[in-house]
Amino acid sequence: MSGSHSLRALISNCVLPANEARILLAHVLEKHYQLPRSALLSHDDMSLNEQAFQEWESLASRRLHGEPIAYILGKKGFHNIELQVGPGALIPRPETELLVEIALAEITKLNKPARVLDLGTGSGAIALSIASAAPLVSVVATDQSTEALAIAIKNTESLNLTKQIQFLQGSWYEVLIQQSQFDVIVSNPPYIANQDPHLSQGDLRFEPKSALTDYASGLNCLEIIIAGADQHLKAGGLIAVEHGFDQSETVVELMKEAGLVDVQVHQDLAGHSRAASSRKSL
Numbered sequence: 394m395s396g397s398h399s400l401r402a403l404i405s406n407c408v409l410p411a412n413e414a415r416i417l418l419a420h421v422l423e424k425h426y427q428l429p430r431s432a433l434l435s436h437d438d439m440s441l442n443e444q445a446f447q448e449w450e451s452l453a454s455r456r457l458h459g460e461p462i463a464y465i466l467g468k469k470g471f472h473n474i475e476l477q478v479g480p481g482a483l484i485p486r487p488e489t490e491l492l493v494e495i496a497l498a499e500i501t502k503l504n505k506p507a508r509v510l511d512l513g514t515g516s517g518a519i520a521l522s523i524a525s526a527a528p529l530v531s532v533v534a535t536d537q538s539t540e541a542l543a544i545a546i547k548n549t550e551s552l553n554l555t556k557q558i559q560f561l562q563g564s565w566y567e568v569l570i571q572q573s574q575f576d577v578i579v580s581n582p583p584y585i586a587n588q589d590p591h592l593s594q595g596d597l598r599f600e601p602k603s604a605l606t607d608y609a610s611g612l613n614c615l616e617i618i619i620a621g622a623d624q625h626l627k628a629g630g631l632i633a634v635e636h637g638f639d640q641s642e643t644v645v646e647l648m649k650e651a652g653l654v655d656v657q658v659h660q661d662l663a664g665h666s667r668a669a670s671s672r673k674s675l
């Protein structure tokens with residue numbers, strides 16, 4: 394094997410940003426040599442065998458064509474868990490950890506085995522991080538997409554959380570029985586407006602469109618979710634939703650119109666208002 398296949402040479406000759414090249418190469422090292430990421434430095438003069446080299450080239454080329462790193466690796470870290478991801482479900486975003494934190498704070502305060510509803514669960518990111526951090530909680534998670542649910546179920550099995558989670562296929566509250574009520578409702582619905590240029594840029598091009606946009610103003614799903622909260626929350630129960638950086642005022646207004654109380658705005662790590670919560674009155 395020629396020296397031009399050394400790890401150092403592969404990274405410096407690659408047109409991808411160095412951090413991305415390192416992530417992909419670390420994946421190849423782990424898969425073909427069971428080596429940790431630190432081998433990128435400690436074995437930087439090592440040459441890849443032909444099979445590993447071909448895999449590296451294929452991964453780098455997929456990334457050059459724009460495919461999200463999370464889909465190429467088939468996994469993504471979120472909150473305290475690692476999720477399997479694929480083109481059938483939205484890639485979990487760090488800002489969505491805010492919803493998990495809001496829910497967990499409420500669950501801790503309740504100090505009893507809480508019932509949680511996650512609407513539009515996708516890969517199961519929110520539902521599974523809550524279940525994993527709060528073992529007494531039971532979660533009902535819905536999604537319209539059977540592809541997304543298949544991914545969520547796989548994640549539930551590999552994280553050993555099947556006892557705590559029930560999945561239902563359907564749109565928002567539609568699949569729940571009318572009397573079903575929860576201590577906490579969480580949702581990261583599609584809230585990007587149909588004409589938003591971001592939909593045709595970057596990672597979003599590869600994600601399921603129905604997980605990103607309501608094909609309208611961006612507010613349709615948030616409206617349905619907020620309007621249905623009263624029926625499916627216990628008295629004093631909490632709903633928390635993620636929304637776009639410019640939707641905070643409207644979402645607050647929707648919560649007030651729906652008769653919800655104690656409306657609060659929450660900021661992500663970048664300081665943007667990206668979630669709102671409120672309660673059904675006692």
Ligand code: GLN
Nearest residue numbers: 581582583584585604605
């Ligand atoms: N946060 C995602 C983005 O802006 C959108 C996810 C969503 O619509 N729920 O890329």
